[in-house]
Amino acid sequence: MIDHGLHDRTGRRVTLRDVDDENWRAVADIAPRDDQRAYVAALAARYLLLSTRENVWTSLAVCADDTVVGHVMWGVDDEDGAYWLGGMLIDAAEQGRGLGRAVLRTVTAWLAAQPECRVIRLSYHPENTAARRLYESAGFTPTDAAEGDEVVAEFTPAATPARP
Template structure:
């Protein structure tokens, strides 16, 4: 379990857990709001399969107290940067601060790795909620584009993410 002691707006503790035999079905069923389906997979099950089959990504369940509220994954690129990807917060759980707490928790956890110098994320340029979230936690566009998505980075120095 990965936790920073962060809570959502309802006071539920947000933690990241390994996807396991007890929670994988709930994670697989996580679905975004209909209008977000052009930016993320319709179900988190797609991201679970990427983690399982490709060996690059590592899926985590986003939990608010004991409720699976979403999915996020991380991976390490050939250039040494760590990536956040596949974040989907279940439609009914959105707008409660769960996604922000999940991103902050994963950023802090990855930044503590001795080989982490940069964190990266990509998002569709029209996905303004994602852009606002990632900017709010310190990610800045790098000028790179990956599969029509904006690439944003966050430098890490001495185990701490440095915004801007």
């Protein structure tokens, strides 16, 4: 379990847990709001399949107390060793409670603490202004690189410490 002592606005403790036999169905059922489907998968099940089939990503269940409320995945780029975040999705019914910020800060702090981690990257659609604001508030800076039609942003742990 990854726990940095963060809570959502309702006081629930936010943790990241391995996807396992007990929680994978709840993770697979996580779905965004309808207006977010242009930017993320319609269900977290797609991200779970990427994690199991491509050997690039590792999926984590996002929990508020003991309830699965989202999904996030991470991986390491074989070419340059950069750590990547992907598939961050908070269930539509759970949004607006500060979970996204708590998840981003928790996973970023955990990845930054890995001995080999020099940079953390993620990508987002340029029209997804809510995601851009969230990522920039956590210290991610847009780069000149692109991942398909998405903006690549990065966080350098040594330059900007992750705030819990």
